[in-house]
Amino acid sequence: MRQLATTLGLVVALVGGMALAQSVREPVSELTGPSPNPMEPVAAAPLERMVTDDVRLMRAYPEQPPIIPHSIEGYELSVNANRCLSCHKRETSLGTGAPMISITHYMTRDAQMLADVSPRRYFCTQCHVPQADTAALIGNSFTDMAEMGATGAGSE
Template identity: 65%
Template sequence: MIARRCWALAAVVLCVLTTTFALAQSVPELSGQPNPMETAGAKPMPKWIVDDIRKMRNYPDQPPIIPHSIDGYQLSVNTNRCMSCHRREMTEGSGAPMISVTHYMTREGQMLADVSPRRYFCTACHVPQAESRPLVDNVFKDMSDLGVKPAGAEQ
């Protein structure tokens, strides 16, 4: 009886150790130094992509990326520099795309005369794009790459 308990305990310990080792090997190191207590210099900042070319989105409802530099832009409760070009009234003069009409709606879908406070801080969703290596390989496959045809397409 005691021998069975010892074998069962040994099997559980072996499973826990094996699982822990396997997880430690499969989790990628995203950032930081191998020894976190060491002081090391910061990596250089990546170069921003500032070509003003609108990029294709990777998935439906992805917020568009910002294709220009936003260094020095003020984004506070009182000021939003993005709105000087992207607000509906400013797009004709600036040539910038207008922000989505959803930014003028409340959570309940009621239209507002101005940008909704919950959509006012642009960089909560929209980010500039940098020339940098991904931290983790992207294995996403679009539905069209999987052979799914759009509705109404001939089979």
């Protein structure tokens, strides 16, 4: 019985090893590109059209950074300049009509208030991204709690 189990184990290992070796020999197009020669230049696909309708979308989950509903092409975002702040900073948001950046952007990591935007919150595109008009890369079956019939406390 022990000899039969050993033989069966060796056969399974051999078949599995052959399948693995065969899959390794074939190039994976997602990693190497469409050409058999990975060093051959390939034309890039055109960039997707960015959403620029200035409509603020509902967030998908709590604490999600809002997406940028307008074009930021040509915006300077460097150590020396941040064009986002020219509209979204506390002092300018009322005049521009842009939503003010969160109060948390004026805090240190120890929750101490600062007079200006915290250096760790200065580079906006680390968290906030513009939205492209493109199909989703993967399917999404997310259902918001409100759509599931959940009611808030005290709503009876």
